[in-house]
Amino acid sequence: MQKFHDRTQNTDRTHRDSEGVNRAQFLAGLASAALLPAGTARAARRWHGLRHRGVVYTVGAGETPATGFRPARMRRDIRAIRDELHADTVDVTGDGVERLTATAAEAAERGLHVWLQPTLGDVPERDILEHLAETGRFAERLRRQGASVDFSVGCEFWLYVPGIVPGDTVMERVQNLLDGKVDPVRMQRRLDRFTAEAAAVGRSVFRGRLGYAAAQDDHVDWRLFDIVGIDYYSCFPRRADHVRELRRYLRWGKPLAITEFGTCAYVGAPETAGMGWNIVDHDKHPEEIKGDPVRSERTQADYLVQLLDVFSSMGLYAAMAYEFVTPDAPHRPGDPRHDLDLACYAITRTIEDRPFDPASRRHWEPKEAFHALARRYARDARRG
Structure with missing residues (x-):
């Protein structure tokens, strides 16, 4: 699963069959849709450093049985x-209420703060809202049991919800926007x-802090949310x-969570503005x-x-690095032409026991990014 966003197996495959899509151009199209609603003048609450330091963990069916969700893993x-x-x-x-709730329960039991975010896409609105409600009911049960949990209603709805x-x-929605086949006023009205x-x-269904994960140039009425x-x-x-750039999100007087941040492990990837995944030719088999991207975990x-x-300097509420593991993008040392890990955002590299075998067992190993985050998170935890 690659990053344009990868939340469901079917939308992931669609993402990766595209070529040449420029995320910055796409978001610029959204930015022209409407003016940001007026917010409050209050200053957002600040903490010393980050209050919550974390990572995104995506659940999903996977592209093969070997990469699918497994409770033990x-x-x-x-x-x-x-x-x-x-x-x-x-x-x-991700999607799948059972996968989401099992993972959230495990994280809560281990004493972690949970940001629970269902992201079902490319299905009717009714199904998305039912999936949201069922997941939110579980989040409320966790909260009542004493878990530290925030609930997000989703991610970048214009991308995932048909009809906006x-x-x-x-x-298809991306291409229609790029081609100008969108009425921006109608689009924003549907999104709102x-x-x-x-x-x-x-x-x-949820009585705790409610949030939503928006793209940087989304126009959202943040009065609807707590975060x-x-x-x-x-x-x-x-x-x-x-x-x-980030200060503009503080004008609502509410905590700011960075729900995703990250890049791929090759020279120049940070400059792609979230499009680092778009270096794979999916018409080739394999x-x-x-x-000729140059692998650089240090980058x-x-x-x-x-x-x-x-x-940390801004005292934000939370930041979650994208993402922990991407099983569908294996690292193939010595074979840079087929090193799909180059095009993923994971802080771990996935290794196949038998390269190019879809049924092969896989395991992850930490990248330099994993170690860098671990040092930073451990240091910040000691400082309190």
């Missing part, structure tokens, strides 16, 4: 997130309507530029890396730590 991963990565938070996201942007699939409906469903959530993939040479690690410095 999930439990090992959650322990590693706590004991080896030293995170205090896990963003449990024309198109039956994610990439569904966002309000999702917030109302979330409120009806402002942003998927953040900017790259600037100076820290001050990040601070300036799939091939396009061009990925440095970018993550630099952003953490920014988030």
Whole structure:
């Protein structure tokens, strides 16, 4: 599963069959849709450093049985997130109520703060809202049992929910927007309507802090939520530029959570503005890396730590690195043409016992980004 967003198996496959889509261009199209609603003038609450430091953990069916969700593997991963990565938070996201709730329960039992975020897509709105409600009821049960949990009603609805942007699939909707086959006023009106409906469903089943994960240029009425959530993939040479960009999300006087941040492990990936995944030729069998990207785990690690410095200096509510593991993108040492790990955002590399065998057992190993985050999270935990 690659990053445009990868929350469901079917939308993931659609993402990766596309080529040349520029995320910045796509989001710029959204930015022209409407003005940001007026917010409050209050300052958002600040903490010393980050209040919650975590990682995104995606659940899903997987593309093959070998990469699908397995409870035993999930439990090992959650322990590693706590004991080896030293995170205090896990963003449990994806689709499938059983997968989501089992993972959230495991994280809560291990004492982690849980950001629970269902992201079912490319199905009718009614199904998405029912999936949201069922997951939210479980989040409320966890909260009542004493778990530390925030509930997010979803992620970038214009991308996943049919009917907001024309198109039956994610990439059809992307292409229609790029081609200008969208009425921006109507699109924003539909987005506002569904966002309000999702917030109302979330409120009806969950009594804790409610959030939503928006793209950087989304227009959201944050009065509907308790937490402002942003998927953040900017790259600037100076820290001050990040601070300036992020300050606009504090105008609502609400905690700001960075619900995703990260990049791929090759030179130049941070400059792709969240499009680092788009270097795979999916028409080839097996799939091939396009061009000659230079693998650099240090590039990925440095970018993550630099952003953490920014988030910490601003005293933000939470930051969740994207993502812990991507089983469908194996690392193939010595075979750079087929090293699909280059095109994923995971802080671990997935290793196949038998390369190119879909049924092969797989395990993960930490990348430099994992170690860099672990050092940073452990240090911050000691400082309290």
